[in-house]
Amino acid sequence: MMNPVLRREAITTMRTWKTYGALVVFLAISAIGAGFFIYVSMFQNYDLSFDPSLMVYLYVVLAAVQMGLVLLTAPAIAAGSISGERERQTLDLLLVTKMRPISIVMGKMLSSLAYVLLLVVSTMPVFAIAFYFGSISMLHVLQLMAFVLCSACMVGAISVYFSCKFKKTIVSIVLMYLVIGVLCFGTLLLLAFVYLSSYQIFQGEVPLLTTIVILLPNPGVGFFSMIDAQLGSNITGSLLAYSDQTGPILVWAAEHMWLLNICFDAVITVLFIWLSARAIDPMRESKVKSKKVQKVSKGK
């Protein structure tokens, strides 16, 4: 049986003009991105001609726009999922039912993801332009979508957790943007700091492992690494794996930052879904207590 929360969200979401508004905006931004790129690339040539080989970069631009849009919209979608129910005074009605907190959270997660998926899929026609001129395979686009969805999962799960914890949706959204900021730019700043003070910390060069660990949670780095791998340009690999002494595992890791990033997303997603389910479970406190009581009585 389909998750009832997901089912209901699907019905109500498709009935508001906001959904269509978001679709239009999403599509418009992607199309404007593509148009702007084509316009600019035409001025690269003296005769204002159109160079199909540049269309590979159109794909990169579109992918980046999509990734950015998803990172910006996912919090706004997911951050209201639980607090919205609370504000509307429907959460209690949901919690007294047979649904477990985990399925409520899953329903919310899945409906947020479905929304993101809808937005992502809606931009496919724009991608078709890059497609039309070759050099990008369908597999690449699917891989990109999978990666974007994994990032959306991570962002969504943390947003849902904030949504459980904070009464006001806006607080959760702002916090989530902060978290995304820290993940995307904070990690880079930290890396820069580590590099600048590498002689104090490591008495030498920064170990590759440290660099990888710091960059691992960064969705931007993951994205860049994946596009890099798709185009076969191997920029990330050469940026990271410079030392000859590094082991093969680390080199592999440096060349597959996107895969590591997906793993990070998966772990965070599972963790925060679990935390969210705990956060809305009204009887958790008493469960903890009765367990304690059991332990005490067993101890005797």
Added chain:
Amino acid sequence: MLEIRNLVKQYGRFLAVDHLNLQIPKGSVYGFVGPNGAGKTTTMRIMAGLLPATSGCILLDNMDMIQQPRLLCSKIGYMPDFFGVYDNLKVTEYMDFYAGTYEIPYRERGEIIDNLLELVDLSHKKNDYVDVLSRGMKQRLCLARSLIHDPELLILDEPASGLDPRARVEMKEILKQLQTMGKTVVISSHILPELAEMCTELAIINHGKLAAQGTVHDIMKQLQQKRIIRIKPLGAVEQTVAVLRELPAVGEIYENIQDIEFEFTDTEEVLSDILKKLIEAGIPIISFGEKEGNLEEIFMQVTGGAEI
């Protein structure tokens, strides 16, 4: 049967429910009365599994609800004092959603929903959006929702609050029907007379403590409260007083211009005997009944109205 044993709920250092003990028999309509802040909502939320108790236990058919909350949520229907509905959802879809949350198979839903909407008189609103229904309709819809999984026990937190008199009457009618369906209903209100009419038993709570429990009659007896009966005879006032004086169950008699009031402490049977005696004595009687507002006086007395 539902049994509440030594239930305590503390908010920080504040005792909202203070060692509450209650027995609610199967099939009864049990009223929960107390002024605002007495702890009714808190107790009901604990019963519904929405709030952990600080200590004590709640037994439904001898099963502890705190140990097995999953098992019992299918036996309990809960309607909170304040609740909302979803936007952009039609009445049947709303009901279907909650049917889903109780894992009712798709093919059984249609009939269940139709029957429930019939019960709460919302069949004609089937295809309307829930967010535009009137307050009374939402209240009834929420009641139907709480019945979707055919629970044994219904917990209704102030279902009549904020309703106009007509909607209240309709709500009462529905409750009567629920009682004939054999459901145990626990219903709260801060207005005693409102509940007294429809409940088989009552508990008056104040400051989280049980102040009185039993049928309306029991409670009055428990409180040694004299009931005031008002008789309106057609003329023959003195003759009526003379008959009343002879009867042992009649206490102090107050003669007014139009009617007579007397204090009474015995059972309902004795009361009906009094009326019989008066009629046998040939006194024309226009009305005979409990003085209105009396219940409110009790309520004020029990809940320490003097403090306010």
